[in-house]
Amino acid sequence: MTTSRLAILSDLHMDINQLDEVDLTVLADVLQESGVTHLHLAGDTANKVQKVLQTVAFIEQNGITVTFNFGNHEMPDVAGQIEDYPDRHFLNLDYQNLNDKLVLLAFNGWYDYSFSVEKDPVKNSATKNLYWYDRFIRREADDPTLNREILRKLKLVLDDLAQQQKEVIIATHFVPKKEFIVYQQKPYELWNSFNGFLGSEATGELFDQYSNLELVVFGHTHRRFPQQEINGTLYSCQPFGYYFEWQITRQFVMKNNLMPEFNPMKLRKILKDNQTEFTRYRRLHLKEEFRRALTLWDYPTNK
Ligand SMILES: [Fe+2]
Ligand SMILES: [Fe+2]
DSSP states (O other), X not given: OEEEEEEEEOOOOTTTTTOOHHHHHHHHHHHHHTTOOEEEEESOXXXXXXXXXXXXXXXXXXXXXXXXXOOTTTGGGGTTOSSSOOOTTBOSSEEEESSSSEEEEEEOOOOOSTTSSOOOHHHHHHHHHHHOGGXXXXXXXXXXXXXXXXXXXXXXXXXXXXXXXXXXXXXESSBOOGGGOOOOOTTSGGGGGGGGGTBOHHHHHHHHTOSOEEEEEEOOSSSOOOOEEETTEEEEEOXXXXXXXXXXXXXXXXXXXXXXXXXXXXXXXXXXXXXXXXXXXXXXXXXHHHHHHOEEEEEEEOO
């Protein structure tokens, strides 16, 4: 009997973060040093699906099993194949056995505006089409309908797994629980209307109906939270996020006194003005950021 280790990572954003093969080698090193045997990428791995597949292939070369689901960022590039992309690493509304008892179930997920303070679906949809990245995604139904349909299919898989008495780890891109939604006060309350596109309360309510869910991992928020147990299931949200959101970036700015007081609005300009130093710093410290973004789970195998 040996111990295997699953790692789940979301929001790598290969292209927006301009991560190259040197950076991916750093990620592979972190995974190998941590004894990871299976990596699941829980969406927003890249804007271009080709880049996602290259990332998967690169990590796989290191003898690590890799699976993935999509986030909203891949979706404009895979219109028509969002739910059934034809690649053997793609895991959506389906599961893989980790051992005789434990499975990894992944699904892209979606949203239904339930986390928005605005309750009118027409207004939510208008806000999305004006401001949100997802306005570029072409789908066959409106958002609440799509989400209901996804949850209907998810329930069938969950019922089947409960019937088989399996323990389940779930990976998805979107937020299933209100505990991970931040509601801003004045003068930032405009951000609250975007909460509607972060996930769905009904997803978490569906999870609540099952006692065999060990762990649920998701991202999309670009904000990391402490892990939290809700109704007997552990929830983990620690997305990798954009380079200007990383902890090492904040350290770089503060250590070099580039801002008297940390101001995220001015950060990108400061990083641009100090690009050479920042590039050096991020190469040196990227390992730390990768480690913070990994959710790990050990399980016994017969290998
Ligand atoms: Fe993201
Ligand atoms: Fe996302």
